[in-house]
Amino acid sequence: MLKIYNSIAREKQTFTPIEAGKVKMYVCGMTVYDFCHLGHARVLVVFDAVQRWLRASGLDVTYVRNITDIDDKIIRRAVENGETIGQLTDRFIAAMDEDATALGVQKPTHEPRATDYVPQMLGLIGQLEANGLAYKAADGDVNFSVRKFPGYGRLSGKSLDDLRAGERVEVDSAKQDPLDFVLWKHAKAGEPAWESPWGAGRPGWHIECSAMSSDLLGQHFDIHGGGQDLQFPHHENEIAQSEGAHGCTFVNYWMHNGFVRVDDEKMSKSLGNFFTIRDVLKKYDAEVVRFFILRAHYRSPLNYSDAHLDDARQALSRLYTALKAVVPDAAGVDREEAHAQGFQAAMDDDFNTPEALAVLFELANEVNRSKDARLAGQLKGLAGILGLLERDPVAFLQGAAGSDDEGLSPAVIEERIAARAAAKKAKDFAEADRLRAELLAAGIVLEDSAQGTTWRRA
């Protein structure tokens, strides 16, 4: 029985889909004006794992992850670069796809772009106006009136009076309440604009998610996810818009993943302390990065450092080493088997991937001991549910550390191994050891066995 920590209830709850056997899930994706950083990688990987587990549990999943392709930063960046908004966003969408694919992230069912949903947004804004929740301000913007929506603040646990608007935000005098947020921004010179009943303009940020989710998943759906920083105000505003327009519950389960940090501080664009996914992939294998992310629970903070990535790589190597030694049975996962049951219990407990991974290490230990192909099959099969251990073990163990790696070529390594074999045969162990040490210095570890010598990268 799957339990999910529901942010709006602040507790783990048994997951019951609205429609038996089906799950409709929406996750806030990227604003595409720059390369994705590790924080984005975490959202991608975490909700990919969620989605995979739901499917592995036999549910029919519709997974929507949106793309924000119009906003202030995109407009500004396009101007800075001297390119069109379309050129900029196409470029970074392609880059995001590359990064996601590298990390083993499966394609969502739908990846809607905000600019394709302007009519639906206008429809929603019209409904909100009809319901008395939206108003056109003196400056031409259409705003949402938070005071008129009774449940405002429920998700984030904030009360309107405690928010002390103005303390950190400059008060916008055109708003009836400082916490009112923009649904439709009036057009400014040189900026892209769409016609609307309220005049030419462009959408506010929050409205796109309400429009796309209801269009693709319906007015009421199961799971909505995103980074912790979106809980307020973004998701709070989504609830206000969607429930305010539709008059029904918006989402049953809210999920928020924790931040990636650097030196115990949130990794963020505004702090400038971020590492892009592609930077990290220069030094580390993408599967190592995926493993590193899944090694922590999705709601916990995750500290990034090279030392932690090195550690993750060592750990993942242990799993691959077990599969290298025993060819896994291809029969598929036996879900009744003890480890599979443990794995399931872990994943059913709010997607506890660290504990699920611990089960994999227990399996690896038993595989090493028993050389049991069936258990190796369990290991590979269960890991596969999380998108791990899907490569050839030797390819992983001999693979480059990252895209920038300039290690010895396999041909050169094989040549040295042959030379060492000859030295060994001649009982010239000093020469054999010299060759081993030479390779080790180049990051190559040799492993002798009855079947001959194999190698891997340290």
Next chain:
RNA sequence: GGCGCGGUAGCAAAGCGGUUAUGCAGAGGACUGCAAAUCCUUCCAGGGCGGUUCGACUCCGCCCCGCGCCUCCA
């Protein structure tokens, strides 16, 4: 100021009111020409002070420390 999260062994990271988490690193042993890998054994925990309990890392209270949201942000 308001709201919230967390402090676990050298590092990382989980569960759990009483029984080995797990990985990396360390120590000893087996194996090996020597290694590596693997296996076996092993060292190292639960911020501080109280309380509840036969028993608390696990529940409760207070304190200290760190972090986050309240502004664009995954």
